[in-house]
Amino acid sequence: MTAPVAMAELWRGGMLESTHLGHAVICGADGGIEAAWGDPQAVIFPRSSCKMLQALPLMESGAGADLRDDQLALACASHQGAALHTGKVARWLSDLGLSESDLRCGAHEPSDREERERLIRAGESPCQLHNNCSGKHAGFVMMNRHIGGDADYVDPAHPLQGAIRTAFEEVTEETSPGFGIDGCSAPNFATSVHGLARAMARFATAREDGDARDRAAHRLTRAMARHPDLVAGEGRACTELMRAMEGRVTIKTGAEAVFIAILPEQKKGIALKITDGGTRGAEAAICALLVRLGALDPDHPATLKRLNAVQKNWRGIETGILRAAPGFA
């Protein structure tokens, strides 16, 4: 097992203050490794970075054939519960003859500031629509209605989750060593960093006129790139960086510092994991890899917020910088 390597560093007063280590793989069109850092075989939980894999059964089965791009982007999103997101998910459920109470993701405070403060002022509690995974779960309940499964669609033994596992293992080209329960209660299947990057290369090469899997992967990838505001939200890395890349690249973060990228023009897939789970490290590292591949402008404000990012304190005084570790990307 190869140790993780330094990917991002926080500097303060001309001295190194903190370091993020990780594993990363860039896969080419054939799923082979084009570049790697750390251990490509390190087993990770992709967490929310694999939501487009979890949406494959919905699309391949035909259950989601009539869904619009905005709905597909939400199915793959970790949105921040803004009114834009909750409104669209609520309408999607309503169109299915279902409601918020049919979801099994649980409720949490929205990370969208405006909506969070609205709830506080109104004395309201957040509901399951605010859960960052509510779009994924709308896709889950839609698929579940299609297959006639019972209501507890997040049970690892439920046929929906079995279909997801099958698709997940096929596109990662690995037998998953197991699963953990995610924040939204769905099982999250483990794979290697290489496996996750291989899956993203599969998405990057998916043909619009190919087989059912091709068409599903192509539509999901494109829908995310077309709706960066739905995949995360204002101020967030996925949204700002996809906008900076003007629809050419699809990216997605996952909890505990996972990040993936799908590059259809270059027919490449990227996966990385910062082993300490620190989000800022994963954001800096994915920026560095996208800059390396020429996909992201290193001087774009969205990049400079996360890579070579000047740190300022409460009075706006510069205190340091977050940058790529020497020798990484």
Place this chain on the structure above:
Amino acid sequence: MTAPVAMAELWRGGMLESTHLGHAVICGADGGIEAAWGDPQAVIFPRSSCKMLQALPLMESGAGADLRDDQLALACASHQGAALHTGKVARWLSDLGLSESDLRCGAHEPSDREERERLIRAGESPCQLHNNCSGKHAGFVMMNRHIGGDADYVDPAHPLQGAIRTAFEEVTEETSPGFGIDGCSAPNFATSVHGLARAMARFATAREDGDARDRAAHRLTRAMARHPDLVAGEGRACTELMRAMEGRVTIKTGAEAVFIAILPEQKKGIALKITDGGTRGAEAAICALLVRLGALDPDHPATLKRLNAVQKNWRGIETGILRAAPGFA
């Protein structure tokens, strides 16, 4: 240079998901190393973990001779801006004939939920009293009035900061290699993990009837232990763990995953830094070291929230556990 060692691990679904590495030192009464993990000579910024060092000139000069324990606890605090904290700091400033506008810490949202939501409902903005460092800065302006320094007391060239550097270097027994600017705009002097632990051993052995430094260190240590609610706030690690140890141990966290402990009964000092800056890792690691020394009950709810801490998701389902790495502490 010795590499940092694994101190805390997050497990999910029976698999290791994330790991926190770090450096730690336990010093005995003479400042020598009794136990160490990683590199004792690793240079770190103590950040807020050294606020009791920054308060030494205030006490040793006699400027703070009449301060009560609650004020001394606030001088060493990273409080969460609850009404309890802001009210006491405001009265302290008022007693000095000063006000919030004399502070140079900047304003940020309080992390205390009740106060944060009150501001939102009232349509008010946070002020400098809400800054987690406002108590430290109240001590700074009090000392500054005593020495007749100019208003910009956070300038690294200001005599107050010079006095702090001298005290800092004396108790760490190291020449600081430099400083960074902290979140609150004050300079934060760098030292080794051993230096920081040595300073804490100095505090642990400080005699109530000793010299000026002894008396200052003793009073600050005791004031923090007597007012755990002022040092941080409800729900926070410093507050809950000091309560669990019933005043026998003084602990303090610092940004970027630093933690110190002062154990007067055992005449020991502890310092640790998780190299990725992840707070949960530092909290788990300090718990492990305090349990090792018999100072903290491993089964206390405040411990189990941070070490062998069962992770639950939005529906209350167990998803994993945060625990000490094998072989650490």
